[in-house]
Amino acid sequence: MGKVKAGIIGSGNIGSDLMVKLMKSETLELTTMMGIDASSRGMQHAKKLGLTVFDNGIEGLAENPDLVDIVFDATSAGAHIHNAGVAKELGKQMLDLTPAAIGPFVVPAVNLHENLHAENVNLITCGGQATIPIIHAINQAAKVEYGEIIATISSRSAGPGTRANIDEFTETTAKGIEQVGGAKKGKAIIILNPAEPPIMMRDTIHAIVEEGSMDREEIMASVQRMVRHVQSYVPGYKLRTEPIFDGNNVTVFLEIEGAGHYLPKYAGNLDIMTSAAVKAAEEFAKNRLKVAANK
Amino acid sequence: MSKIKITEVALRDGSHAMSHQYTVEQVKTITKALNDASVPYIEVSHGDGLGGSSIQYGLSGTDELKLIEAAVEAADFSKIAVLLIPGIGTIEDLKNAHRIGADMVRVATHVTEADVSKQHLETAKELGMETVGFLMMSHMAPVDKLIEQAKLMESYGADTVYVVDSAGALLPDQVAERIKALRQALTVDIGFHAHNNLSLAMGNTLAAIKQGATRIDGSVRCLGAGAGNTQTEVLAAVLEKMGIETGIDFYKMMDIAENIIAPILPGTQEITKDSLTMGYAGVYSSFRLHAERAAKRYNLDSRDILIELGKQKIVGGQEDMIIDVAAELAKKNKITV
Structure with a gap:
């Protein structure tokens, strides 16, 4: 089976982690890194890996549109609005890891199949990727009236973007709990913990289910199935x-x-976040290859 | 003599002790009485600030905006303050509180995470509100880190920066050292918020004032989280004896404590073994009732849970870790039995 060509915009921590993951992919071939600073660590590493490197962001791709079919945007909400426009014009499928949320919210374990052909999908937030699968799993067993999540992350893993606009996390995650998780009402809280050595990410999910619908065994089974699915x-x-x-x-x-x-x-x-984005892109790629094979 | 401005926190910090069940009627009565006693600032919010109503911290019995509105209506002298912890409350919550008349916002972060308060402080300034940067769990950072973070808040537009001893863990010398350093490093006002878990709230407050803190928190009848805060009516009397002006009528404050607050307290606000343990181990004061409940559920001594939370350097807002730690301790106990 062939591979589908992929590119990354943004050579920071997220872009660099995507780069490592995509180099291992069996369905995606990472060809291009689009950054703005050719001397950055991520750009240097991309060069070393033999990728095509553009230091003028997505404009580089606009001049060489055949290099990439699927684009990951690991920049910022502001930059994504521009990038999304360019990608749309070029007909490239876009995975948005920023809080811009132009396209539909996607959680691979929950609603990927509904969005295989979407031109732009948004990965919500880290807390959303972790907790929405569980809200959805509970909701399948018993109707969730209210879903509340608390995401605790180590201070060191909270980048300047998250810190400068922390409301985006709580508001976007709450929306995702409702729209993708299926809760009637959602709430999200984020806590930064500076302990050293840094703590692992922890998430707590509280769900209030509809009166009379509580079925412990069914909920347990549904949650455990979902945990295995996300673990994949x-x-x-x-x-x-x-x-x-x-x-x-x-x-x-x-x-x-x-x-x-x-x-x-x-x-x-x-x-x-990066794992969910790669998983979603791989499913997009498989779908494209299947469609191409059937032609 | 110098002037100290006191903020009464019983209607916010005390919300923890009340399990967030304040009623409009109670807030109206208390605010009116505090207003009559010339208390300059009264803070009203869920214990964990705007948007704090949650399963994690306790659902509010009454929507806090209704409580804030009631306080605004009842006060013609006192200014009404709200607390906002970024990550829990949002700018939208802040705008809602401002719209119904809140005059001041205290934007609170863990002592090392001041940069998450930038947007909220700047928005509050744009709204024309008085702004306070509130550095919680101040005992958890060395003095130079505290200064660095306080300077950030100052640069975001905080009119005052508070050293907040959320765990009631600081000793008087440590308070003095911190306030003195901040007084030298900042140009804005310095505030101090105490908890009485080690019976040091008054001593620490006086140490803070001596080093130049001019904004001080108190809770009438110690109605705050843990063992409560510096007892406002006592503070007003002590400062009057010291010749320090607060403008508060402490005789009226005593009446409020005795006749209005005491009858609604769920229990007396004394230094229980749990509060003492929190001060000793450096644990966020609002964990008290949650730890009691977890101890009951898992048949543990609540002190063991609190000590473990202190060891793990759990910060404010991590109430979910109480159950987590209790479950782990219960598991360990089973193995050793």
């Missing part, structure tokens, strides 16, 4: 302790250890 693309994703049931309330505790590709293992919050 985020191996460090696990339940920390047994879920707690209390009246109509279910509480699930998660820990996410990163793969340690480019980013340290404690940065499970960043790893789950």
Whole structure:
């Protein structure tokens, strides 16, 4: 089977981690890194790997459109609005890892199949990628009236973008809990913990289910199936302790250890974003190859 | 003599002790009385600030905006303050509070994470609100780090920066050292917020004032998280004896404490073994009731949970770790039995 060509915009931490992951992909061939600073570590590394490197961002791709079919945007919400426009004109499928959220929210374990042909999909937030699968799993067993998540990440893994606009995390994640997770009402909280050595990403999910719909066994089974599903693309994703049931309330505790590709293992919050993006792109690629084979 | 401006926090910090069940009627009565006693600032919010109503921290019995509105209506002298912890509350929450009349916002972050407060402080300034940067768990950072973070808040437009001893863990010399260093490094006002877990709230507050802090928090009848804060009516009396002006009528404050607050307290605000343990181990004061509940659920001594939370350097807002730690301790106990 052939591969589908991929490119990354943004050569920072996220872009660099994507680079490591994409080099291992069996369905995607990473060809291009689009940055703005040719001397940056990520750009230098991309050169060393033999990738085509553009230091004028997506404009480089506009001049060489055959290099890439699927684009990952690891820049910022502001830059993404421009990048998305260019990608659309070029007819390139876009995975948006910024908070811009132009396209539909995607969580690979929940709603990827509905968005295989979308020209632009958004990966929500790290907390969303970690917790929305669980809200969805609970919602399949018992209707979720209210879903609340608390994401605790190590201070070191919270980049300047997250820090400068922390409301984006809480607001976008809450929306994702409702739109993708299926909760009637969503709420999200994020905590930064500066402890050294850095803590692993932890997420707590509280769900209040509809009166009379609580079915512990069904919820447990659904949550455990979902954890295995997410583990298929985020191996460090696990339940920390047994879920707690209390009246109509279910509480699930998660820990996410990163793969340690480019980013340290404690940065499970960043790893789950890049892993989810690569997983989504691989499914897009498989779908394209299947369509091409059937022609 | 110098002038100290006191912020009464019973309607915010005390919300923890009240399990976030304040009613409009209570807020109205208390605010009106505090206003009559000439308390300059009254803070009203969920214990964890705007947007704090959650399963994680406790759902509010009454929407906090209704409580803030009631306070604004009841006060014609006192200014109404709100707390906002970025990561929990948002700019939208801030705008809602401002719209209904909140005069001042205190934007709170963990002592090492001041940069998440930039947007909120700047927005508050644009709205024309008085701004405070609130550095929580100040005992967890060395003095130079505290200064660096306080300077950030100052640069974002904070009119005052507070040293917040959320765990009631600081000793008087440590308070003095911190306030003195901040007084030298900043041009804005310096504030101090104490918890009485080690019975040092008053001593620490006086140490802070001596080094130049001019904004001080108190809670009437110690109605705050853990063992409460510096007791406002006592503070007003002590400062009056020292010849330091607060403008507060402490005789009226005593009446509020005795006749309005005491009857609604769920329990007396004394230094219980849990509060003492929090001060000793450096644990966020609002963990008290959550740790009690977790201890009951897992048949543990709540002190063991709190000590472990301190060891793991858990910060404010991580209430979910209480259950996590309790479950781990229960597991260990089973293995050793």
